[in-house]
Amino acid sequence: DTTVKQNPRYKLARVGKPVNLICSQTMNHDTMYWYQKKPNQAPKLLLFYYDKILNREADTFEKFQSSRPNNSFCSLYIGSAGLEYSAMYLCASSRFWGFNQDTQYFGPGTRLLVL
């Protein structure tokens, strides 16, 4: 089973309010990723966890936080949502982290709309 689950599937948030998105996988994958996808754009990596080590992309470093309380769960946290955060947020996981990239398996996504 290569299922990655995301909750909620749809999220409506107000400008300035926090947002917390949840992802889970039961494949015992070492690495979990968060991507942002806007219409007609490529998915863009925001951050990833290898085990308990968080790696954030330089250009989104201050905008997103994440936590991984255990191997199965990973959250994406926006402290103060702005209109520009409206997008689809995709979670993915891969078996291991290393020189040879492993297949990333994606969840169905959470569609966030900020008003």
Add this chain to the structure above:
Amino acid sequence: GEKVEQHESTLSVREGDSAVINCTYTDTASSYFPWYKQEAGKGLHFVIDIRSNVDRKQSQRLIVLLDKKAKRFSLHITATQPEDSAIYFCAASPSSGQKLVFGQGTILKVYL
């Protein structure tokens, strides 16, 4: 950093014909190139990948070609079926780390 360009934004093919989607990348050291399919309302679904130690890989009706000199890779879908209609994303894994850089996607429409 790595940039991946997907050349066809939309592609329409007749059922039974072949579809070809082309991507180029910039990082010479990229070594892993997966393809994903996204159907309406769903997440990205892995379909096939190729690593830089080979130049061709086939899985049933899907063929991936890699030309490292040209920094180009392509997805060939043979004998297309209506259920192949979706958005296809190519990606490359750059030398800078364990991440994927995606192309912008190609909308494939298979018509009867």
